[in-house]
Amino acid sequence: MAFGTRGDVFPIAALATAFSRDQRQYNVILITHYAHESLKLHLEAENVSFLGVSTPPVLSVAQDDTTSSFKGPLFNLHKKAIQEKHRQECLLAVERVLEDSVSTGKDFILINFFALEGWSLAELFQVRCIIAAPYVVPYSAPSSFERKFSAEFPLLYKYFQEAPADKLCWKDVIHWMWPLFGEDWASWRSDYLNISRLPSTDPITGLPTWYQRSKSPLLLYGFSKAVVECPGYWPSNTHICGFWCLPMEWQFSCDECKMSTNNNRLCGDHYDLQLFLELDSDHRSPIFVGLSSVGSMGFLRNPMAFLMVLKAVLEGTGCKFLLLTCGYEPLESAIQHIASTSPSYSQSQSNCKDCKILFNGRLFCFYGSLPYSWLFQRCSVVIHHGGSGSTAAALRAGVPQIICPFMFDQFYWAERMFWLGLAPEPLQKHHLVPEDNDATSIEQASQALMKSIRSALSSDMKSRAYETATTIIQEDGVGEALKILEEDVTSSAMPEIET
Numbered sequence: 001m002a003f004g005t006r007g008d009v010f011p012i013a014a015l016a017t018a019f020s021r022d023q024r025q026y027n028v029i030l031i032t033h034y035a036h037e038s039l040k041l042h043l044e045a046e047n048v049s050f051l052g053v054s055t056p057p058v059l060s061v062a063q064d065d066t067t068s069s070f071k072g073p074l075f076n077l078h079k080k081a082i083q084e085k086h087r088q089e090c091l092l093a094v095e096r097v098l099e100d101s102v103s104t105g106k107d108f109i110l111i112n113f114f115a116l117e118g119w120s121l122a123e124l125f126q127v128r129c130i131i132a133a134p135y136v137v138p139y140s141a142p143s144s145f146e147r148k149f150s151a152e153f154p155l156l157y158k159y160f161q162e163a164p165a166d167k168l169c170w171k172d173v174i175h176w177m178w179p180l181f182g183e184d185w186a187s188w189r190s191d192y193l194n195i196s197r198l199p200s201t202d203p204i205t206g207l208p209t210w211y212q213r214s215k216s217p218l219l220l221y222g223f224s225k226a227v228v229e230c231p232g233y234w235p236s237n238t239h240i241c242g243f244w245c246l247p248m249e250w251q252f253s254c255d256e257c258k259m260s261t262n263n264n265r266l267c268g269d270h271y272d273l274q275l276f277l278e279l280d281s282d283h284r285s286p287i288f289v290g291l292s293s294v295g296s297m298g299f300l301r302n303p304m305a306f307l308m309v310l311k312a313v314l315e316g317t318g319c320k321f322l323l324l325t326c327g328y329e330p331l332e333s334a335i336q337h338i339a340s341t342s343p344s345y346s347q348s349q350s351n352c353k354d355c356k357i358l359f360n361g362r363l364f365c366f367y368g369s370l371p372y373s374w375l376f377q378r379c380s381v382v383i384h385h386g387g388s389g390s391t392a393a394a395l396r397a398g399v400p401q402i403i404c405p406f407m408f409d410q411f412y413w414a415e416r417m418f419w420l421g422l423a424p425e426p427l428q429k430h431h432l433v434p435e436d437n438d439a440t441s442i443e444q445a446s447q448a449l450m451k452s453i454r455s456a457l458s459s460d461m462k463s464r465a466y467e468t469a470t471t472i473i474q475e476d477g478v479g480e481a482l483k484i485l486e487e488d489v490t491s492s493a494m495p496e497i498e499t
Contacts, residue, residue, distance in 0.1 A: 001031045001090070004114040005057050005293040007389040011134040011222050011244040012112050013039050017046035018482050023490075031093045031115075033057045042250050051093050055086040058297050087188055090117040098125050108489055113137055119180060124193050128489070131176065132481070134222035134244050135388035138408035141178040149173075149181065156201060159208035167213040168200060171235045176219070218488050220481050223388065226471045227395065227420060239484050242477030243392035245373065253354070253368035264374075272352045276322065276364045277378040285380040286322045286364070287453065291404075291433075294385050295328030299406045299429070303334035305437040305445075311359050312446035317453065320362040322379065324369070335365045373397070381456045383432075383449075386410030391417065398469030400456035402449075404432040421464045424455035 002012035009032050020028040030043055034052035043050050059079055098107065108128040111118035122129035150157040163169035177199070179185065186197040196203040200214070216237040221228075222244035230240050252258040256267035266274045279285060289310065294300055310321055325331050339356045354367040372393030376382055379399055384390040386405040391413045394401045403414035404427035414426035431448035434441040455461065 001109055001115040001118040002112040003032060007387045008112055008114055009036050010246055012132060014244050014246050014478055015132060015481055016048050017043060018478050020046050020048045022482060029097050053089040055082055087117055094121045106489055116180060120189050120193055124195055130218045132220040135409040136412055137176045141174055145178055156208045163213055165236045166216055168216055172216055175235055222477055224472050224475055226468060241480040242475035244477045248371045251369055251371040270352055273366060285378060286320045287381045288322050288379040289383045290324040290326060291385045292326050292387050294406055295331055300433050302435050302437060303331040305434045307334055308437060308442045309445045310363055312442055313449050314359050314362045316450050323363060323365045325365060325367050332367060381453060386413040395472050396469055398466040400461045400465045402452045402456050404429060422468060424452040427452060
């Protein structure tokens with residue numbers, strides 16, 4: 001069960017297919033948003049079923065000016081309604097899966113951090129719950145959480161504090177479980193699932209389950225020990241596996257390119273893109289720019305200003321940019337507007353149907369998708385939003401990064417790459433995607449971006465990126481996660497309780 005954007009869901013899907021391939025006795029089902037239905041054929045090829053929910057991967061209060069009135073109380077009501085619908089669909093989906101299956105005693109639900117419904121549903125149906133995420137937990141407990149928790153639930157606090165390290169204990173709560181102890185989750189558990197309001201409490205008395213202690217849940221992290229160490233204050237059953245790379249065939253928008261890249265070439269329809277990726281007369285590779293779901297999340301409110309920043313940087317440097325639009329229609333419309341109003345632009349510049357070439361041939365705008373593992377090797381720098389997938393691909397490719405974070409774990413990755421010497425200091429949002437298209441905003445943003453590019457292209461940063469890649473490419477993140485998962489789920493059955 002995995003919810004969220006592509007970067008949240010696809011790595012979990014990769015684990016699901018690997019597990020299904022190796023453990024044929026299991027019936028593997030991926031429950032996620034219908035928005036990710038492009039996974040369906042890839043999953044079915046590995047005997048993994050796709051079960052969709054209708055709720056959207058993300059909610060944005062403002063993707064354009066027309067939604068500016070849809071904020072505050074009205075938006076909160078809308079969000080609450082979608083949340084209730086989402087949880088009801090999750091319950092129905094898990095009911096459908098588990099009621100149609102013959103239990104082996106080793107059934108389990110694997111969730112990511114945006115599928116916390118799965119924890120309570122696993123408790124309801126008395127199966128194990130395992131957590132897996134390609135990034136460090138994207139939310140932190142408020143600084144006052146422990147103080148308020150100990151005051152409101154003194155016995156439960158004592159229960160978790162006194163638990164042995166290998167059992168469900170305070171480390172698990174403070175690391176990732178803490179949202180489950182809020183009133184919102186408590187109401188859903190009691191009113192809709194008819195289980196105890198709080199985890200690890202008796203449904204009748206509401207007291208801690210002193211008579212039983214569950215094992216600390218397995219927590220798999222899909223990143224490399226070369227960039228993130230496992231500190232002692234994390235839960236005892238936490239494992240850092242290595243990055244979970246997606247199969248290349250999942251990442252092509254063009255079937256012909258999928259076949260052609262066996263020879264490290266794109267198809268004939270994308271020959272212009274192939275040429276753009278090759279070294280220019282000054283022996284320079286293009287700089288990649290891609291913001292993934294940032295647009296759909298409502299952060300790219302002025303695509304024209306963003307394009308003007310790139311134009312100013314191109315004029316101030318000798319570089320060239322490859323921009324992936326990631327399916328964000330307002331950005332593609334802005335690109336089309338520039339192309340249609342530019343005297344120097346001609347569609348004959350490119351035979352590529354899903355691309356536009358702007359600014360004297362130095363900005364290649366591509367509307368499709370390509371595997372980052374293939375693409376980043378052909379770029380000199382990767383400018384991105386700090387998503388775990390983009391970060392991992394740039395690390396494996398051994399190229400410097402420039403990161404402009406917007407939310408959640410993106411700030412962690414931006415700071416981490418900077419601290420490791422693999423990226424300049426993180427860009428502020430208005431230095432890449434300013435909201436205003438005035439000359440001052442564009443000038444300030446372009447100067448900041450040019451400074452970051454000069455830093456990223458320094459010999460020290462390029463060497464550091466190359467050295468890190470030599471370590472990371474030796475890892476098999478999916479394989480390691482699969483090994484740990486198989487050892488854990490095949491060696492024990494639910495429940496794992498100490499009485």
